[in-house]
Amino acid sequence: MINEKMRALGASPSKIRDLFEYGNRRKAEIGAENVFDFSIGNPSVPPPAKVEETIRELLAGTDAVALHGYTSAQGDRGVRQSICDYVNKTHGTSLTPDHFYMTCGAAASLTITLRALCEDGDEFLTFAPFFPEYRVFVESVGGSFGTVDCDTTDFQPDVADLERKLTAHTKGILINSPNNPTGAVITEEKLQAIADVLRKKSEEFGHSIVLIADEPYRELVYGDVEVPYPMNYYDDTIVCYSFSKSLSLPGERIGYIAVSDRMTDEKDVYFAVCGAGRSLGYVCAPSMMQRVVAACQGMTSDVSIYKTNRDLLSEALTEYGFRVVSPDGAFYLFMETPGGDAVDFSEKAKEFELLLVPSDSFGVTGYVRISYCVDTDMIRRSLPAFKKLAEKYGVS
Ligand code: PLP
Numbered sequence: 001m002i003n004e005k006m007r008a009l010g011a012s013p014s015k016i017r018d019l020f021e022y023g024n025r026r027k028a029e030i031g032a033e034n035v036f037d038f039s040i041g042n043p044s045v046p047p048p049a050k051v052e053e054t055i056r057e058l059l060a061g062t063d064a065v066a067l068h069g070y071t072s073a074q075g076d077r078g079v080r081q082s083i084c085d086y087v088n089k090t091h092g093t094s095l096t097p098d099h100f101y102m103t104c105g106a107a108a109s110l111t112i113t114l115r116a117l118c119e120d121g122d123e124f125l126t127f128a129p130f131f132p133e134y135r136v137f138v139e140s141v142g143g144s145f146g147t148v149d150c151d152t153t154d155f156q157p158d159v160a161d162l163e164r165k166l167t168a169h170t171k172g173i174l175i176n177s178p179n180n181p182t183g184a185v186i187t188e189e190k191l192q193a194i195a196d197v198l199r200k201k202s203e204e205f206g207h208s209i210v211l212i213a214d215e216p217y218r219e220l221v222y223g224d225v226e227v228p229y230p231m232n233y234y235d236d237t238i239v240c241y242s243f244s245k246s247l248s249l250p251g252e253r254i255g256y257i258a259v260s261d262r263m264t265d266e267k268d269v270y271f272a273v274c275g276a277g278r279s280l281g282y283v284c285a286p287s288m289m290q291r292v293v294a295a296c297q298g299m300t301s302d303v304s305i306y307k308t309n310r311d312l313l314s315e316a317l318t319e320y321g322f323r324v325v326s327p328d329g330a331f332y333l334f335m336e337t338p339g340g341d342a343v344d345f346s347e348k349a350k351e352f353e354l355l356l357v358p359s360d361s362f363g364v365t366g367y368v369r370i371s372y373c374v375d376t377d378m379i380r381r382s383l384p385a386f387k388k389l390a391e392k393y394g395v396s
Contacts, residue, residue, distance in 0.1 A: 014132055015361040016040060019346075023355045030353070036382035038370045039355045041180060041331065043248035045301040045373070051247060054295040058288060067291075071284045074274055075102025075256070079294040083256060086297035091229040095261050101273050102285035104253035106216040106242035110174075111137050112280060113212055113238050113257055116272035118143045122171035124212075127157045128363035129334070131180045131214070143171070147363050155184035155325055155334070159193040166201045172210035173198070177227060178217040181362045181369035182334040183310075183327020185221060188228045195234035208236040208264045216242040216255070219300045221329040222307045235262035238269070243293050245331075248301040254289040306331045309372040309379055316383050321395035331373040334359070338393040340366045348392065352385040 013021075019039040027035045058067055074080070080097035088095055103109045110133075114124065118141040126134050128147040138145040148165050149158040162173070175194070177186040186194075195211070202208045213230040218241070221227060231237045242255030259270050313333055314324050323336040335356075337345035342358035346368055349356045359367035372379065 009136065016132070016357050019355050019357055022350075026353065033381070035353050035355070036378060036385055037355045038372065038374065038382075039357055041245075041371050041373060042250060043245055043301060043331075043373050044375060045248055045303075045305050047248045047301055048296065048299045050296050050299055051249070051292055054292045055288070058291055062291075067288055069287060071102075071287050071290060073277060073282075073284055074098075075100065075285055076287070076290050076294075079290040080256075082294040082297055087258065090298075091232060093229070093231055093261070095258060098270065099259050099261055099266070101257040101259075101270070101277065102290050103242075103255045103257055103277070104282060104285055105244050105250070105255045106214060106240055107133065107137070108253070108277075108280075108282060108285075109240035109242065109255050109257045110134070110212070110214060111140065112273055112276045112282070113240055114138055114143065114172075115141045115276035115280060116269065117171050117210055119171070121169055123167065123169045124172050124174060125162070125165055125170060126174040126176070127162075129155070129179075129181050129359060129367070130174070130363050131176060132361045132363075134174055144169075148173075150182075150184075152364075155179065155182040156190050157186060157194060159190065159197055162194065163197045163201070166197070166205075166209065168205045170201075170205075170209055172212050174212045174214060175230070176214040176217075178220060178327075178329025179332075180217065180330055181332045181357070181359065181367075182325055183330045183332050184325070185225050185227055185328040188226070191228050191230060191233050198234055198236070202236070210263075211237045212240060213237060214240045216245045217330040219246040220303055220306060220331060222303070222310060223328070225328040227329070231258075231260045231262070235260055236264055238263070238273075243296075246300045247293065247296055249289070249293075252286065252289045252292075254285055254293055256285075305376065306373060309374065309376055312376065312379050313370065313372050317386060320387050320390035322386075322390060331371060333370040333372055334367050335370060337366055337368055338395050342366055342368055345393075349389055352389050354382060354385050354389060 023037040080100040084097045123144045124138045125146045135145045149161040211234045237260045239258040244250035325334045346358040356368035
């Protein structure tokens with residue numbers, strides 16, 4: 001009567017959601033101020049003021065029928081023009097609005113892109129650790145999912161391992177920089193090396209391997225770290241972008257897909273994107289939000305708050321004796337778990353009301369992910385609990 005795969009997916013929520021729900025129950029029991037919830041990646045900084053201003057202006061000054069009506073399936077042309085102008089100006093690309101397809105956030109960008117590319121027997125690879133939904137998205141379109149190692153000192157992609165793992169069945173690889181869960185930003189040198197290997201292997205296998213760049217955290221970087229634009233390194237690139245994190249709009253569901261103008265059969269790839277969006281029933285991305293993000297190009301929420309949180313946490317945890325990977329971007333800290341068993345460590349952390357996500361569902365063992373998109377004050381209050389946890393494990 002039902003699709004068993006879908007039932008299983010719905011009946012087993014992600015480990016992150018599981019912990020988040022546990023946190024909500026615990027907050028009801030002992031008070032929200034006593035639970036240190038580092039489980040979920042929900043931005044804790046409000047959107048820039050321009051977001052609300054634009055919404056007010058649109059509501060006051062636009063014909064309501066047009067504002068709330070359907071747009072073109074690929075997104076309003078004026079909106080795509082604004083985004084296209086901004087991307088070209090920022091990254092030196094030569095894209096046109098017809099390389100852009102507006103979506104309901106990065107999750108939709110990814111599922112549409114994968115559906116547009118995947119045929120029976122196709123494989124998609126990503127670097128581990130990875131965002132757990134990648135597996136769900138790839139398998140849902142009938143693809144097989146595989147992983148490639150990262151260097152565990154800095155979580156940069158292991159390009160030699162990529163070269164080993166690429167096969168004639170590999171349709172695409174998924175990269176995510178800045179990364180969830182490690183915060184690592186792929187360096188220009190590594191991106192160049194990935195592109196070189198993809199070109200070599202595409203030639204060897206006689207078909208192009210697509211680089212899918214999942215970029216919801218592009219603007220969330222600290223210091224003078226640069227995030228190289230993948231299309232400038234490899235022609236067969238599709239960028240899956242979202243405004244969920246950069247403008248703190250995750251509940252509004254807005255993002256886009258950008259297909260490189262230098263991609264093999266670029267027009268057909270774009271048609272396949274439109275077809276995949278249609279077959280998944282997206283119809284169009286939220287109409288008012290398309291206009292809002294078009295007016296906010298180049299703006300971000302106040303990233304300095306995340307930097308304060310990152311510095312506060314990584315300095316304290318290092319002082320207590322934990323080993324953390326110093327993140328250049330996103331809002332996650334990846335911390336090695338003493339003793340190696342991340343699930344056990346996460347359970348022990350709960351005894352101190354610390355909610356930390358074990359790394360197993362990200363495809364590696366021995367770490368926890370700490371989401372620091374939280375109130376800075378909560379981090380300060382949580383530090384004694386982290387200290388006690390360090391003492392329990394004898395690392396301090
Ligand atoms: N990709 C990564 C790496 C993410 O961390 C997330 C959300 O946390 C998504 C995609 C989905 O983002 P969106 O809310 O824009 O669908």
